[in-house]
Amino acid sequence: MATYVFISTPSALNNLISQLFKSPIIAVDTESDSLYSYFEKVCLVQISTPETDYIIDPLVLDISPLGEIFASKDVQKIFHAAEYDILSLKRDYGFEFANLFDTMVSAKILGWQRVGLGSLLETHLHVKLNKKFQQYNWGKRPLSSQALNYAYMDTHYLHALRQIQLDALTAQKRLTEARAAFKRLTRLTPTAKIFSPADFWRVKGAKNLSADEQATLQSIFVFRDDIARLYNIPPFKLMSDAAMCQLAQTKPKSVTALKKIHGIHRNVQKTHSRQLIALLHENHPEASRRRRTSHNGLKNASLARYEHLRRWRNTLAVERGVEPDVILPNDTLKAIARLNPATIDDLQTAEILGDWQFSTYAKMVLEKLKTL
Numbered sequence: 001m002a003t004y005v006f007i008s009t010p011s012a013l014n015n016l017i018s019q020l021f022k023s024p025i026i027a028v029d030t031e032s033d034s035l036y037s038y039f040e041k042v043c044l045v046q047i048s049t050p051e052t053d054y055i056i057d058p059l060v061l062d063i064s065p066l067g068e069i070f071a072s073k074d075v076q077k078i079f080h081a082a083e084y085d086i087l088s089l090k091r092d093y094g095f096e097f098a099n100l101f102d103t104m105v106s107a108k109i110l111g112w113q114r115v116g117l118g119s120l121l122e123t124h125l126h127v128k129l130n131k132k133f134q135q136y137n138w139g140k141r142p143l144s145s146q147a148l149n150y151a152y153m154d155t156h157y158l159h160a161l162r163q164i165q166l167d168a169l170t171a172q173k174r175l176t177e178a179r180a181a182f183k184r185l186t187r188l189t190p191t192a193k194i195f196s197p198a199d200f201w202r203v204k205g206a207k208n209l210s211a212d213e214q215a216t217l218q219s220i221f222v223f224r225d226d227i228a229r230l231y232n233i234p235p236f237k238l239m240s241d242a243a244m245c246q247l248a249q250t251k252p253k254s255v256t257a258l259k260k261i262h263g264i265h266r267n268v269q270k271t272h273s274r275q276l277i278a279l280l281h282e283n284h285p286e287a288s289r290r291r292r293t294s295h296n297g298l299k300n301a302s303l304a305r306y307e308h309l310r311r312w313r314n315t316l317a318v319e320r321g322v323e324p325d326v327i328l329p330n331d332t333l334k335a336i337a338r339l340n341p342a343t344i345d346d347l348q349t350a351e352i353l354g355d356w357q358f359s360t361y362a363k364m365v366l367e368k369l370k371t372l
Contacts (some may be wrong), residue, residue: 004053004152005307016047016054020069023049025101027078027158030085031151033139038228038235042092048155055152058139064093071096078158080104080117082185091190100182103158106165109178111321118265121157124164131369180356181326187314197222198288205245215284217248231267236266251280255342298337305372306337312368328353328361336365 007013007342020026031044045056045063045196056063069075070089077097079085081104089095107115114123121127135152143151169175200206200214200221209217221244228235239247252258255273268276310324310333317324324330332352341347346363 004055004148006148007054007056010061013056013061013063013065016056017065017069018048019052020049020075021072023075025050025076025078025159025162026069027155027162028085028117029079029151029154029158030088031136031138032088033137035135035234036137036139036237038232040088041139042088042144044143044151046151046155048059048152048158050159053152053156055148058092059139067093067095073098075099076101078103078155078162080120080154080158082162083188083317086185086188087190090188097186100185101162101166102182102185103161103165105181105185106162106169106178108323108326109174109181110165110168110172117154120161125157125160129159150225160238169267177360180354184354198290200287201290203244204241206344209245209248211286212284213245213248214287216251216280217244218283218287219279220244220247220276223276228273233265233267238268239263247276247280253277253281302334302337302340305340305369306333308372309333309337309365309368328357332357336369341366 005016007016027046027048029046030042031046032040033043034040034045042058044060045066047054047056056066070077070188076099078101080102082100082102086097090097103117103120107120112120114120118129118131121129130150130153133147135145136150138147138151166175169178197218200218203217203221206214206217220239224235224239224244227233228238233237243261246261250257250261252261253305255269255277258264258271258273258277264291303330309328310330313327314324316327320327335350335352336347339346339350339352341350344362344366347353349368
């Protein structure tokens with residue numbers, strides 16, 4: 001029997017929001033359909049107070065009113081691995097966020113070796129989650145009762161896990177660091193999904209083809225994306241990388257020959273096979289040149305500074321027993337390497353580091369740059 005409350009009407013949502021404002025802490029998670037749609041979307045929002053678990057259906061309900069909860073500084077929102085959820089909700093609804101607690105970020109700061117939600121719950125609360133629905137199609141309706149039971153469990157235990165981590169962060173004197181990391185999450189900005197034909201170089205095996213085959217592969221790559229958009233299917237589900245490379249090499253001339261190639265979706269085989277065969281035998285322009293950027297998108301002196309800072313950062317991480325990005329993320333190091341600050345004022349004015357990062361690492365960064 002379900003122990004959650006399912007929210008699918010405006011009145012139920014408004015009542016829920018009123019209740020949520022009475023709770024100083026709530027737990028939040030989302031489910032999306034990235035494995036099943038070209039145009040990914042949020043398909044479910046789970047929220048738990050200490051007393052009740054809720055599942056909200058954004059496919060039948062305008063969830064925009066939830067924005068005031070997410071933006072509220074008075075209600076703390078617990079997430080596990082908040083980055084994906086925040087970017088998805090900002091992309092689909094333009095929500096803003098304040099007052100977060102992220103249990104995965106906390107686990108990393110604490111130096112815990114296993115930071116997945118299932119591992120954390122099993123280790124610290126002796127709870128084992130069902131992994132059966134991790135790749136479930138959350139965009140289909142109706143959702144099965146088993147799937148819904150799985151969904152609300154992702155937030156049900158976050159309150160207890162947060163308290164364990166809060167105590168540990170306080171004991172290790174890492175709470176200020178954690179709060180700074182949570183605040184950085186609120187500033188995440190989603191980027192638009194942009195397709196580029198030149199990205200065919202990312203296809204596994206592309207660099208091993210001849211120039212003619214690479215030109216054909218790029219045309220197949222563009223064709224796959226066009227059809228994926230048409231059917232709203234992730235491109236990788238229409239044609240695998242191996243299938244595209246095989247097509248570019250063998251260039252089958254008949255529907256029968258095409259069907260012998262594994263890894264091509266039935267919609268392509270049934271509806272677009274002749275179109276694809278014709279494409280394979282066209283004269284293709286030379287493939288887009290590979291974008292020749294230096295490692296990590298940095299050039300010469302900036303790259304040297306980045307590698308120098310990265311080695312220093314990695315050493316600190318090993319000494320502390322945490323992952324490197326807990327100290328300073330790679331993107332932050334790249335920004336510093338490009339800036340090449342000479343003084344504390346240079347680094348502070350650039351606003352690359354948050355307040356806690358600045359007070360902790362600014363002088364160390366400048367000293368390390370001077371040793372290059």
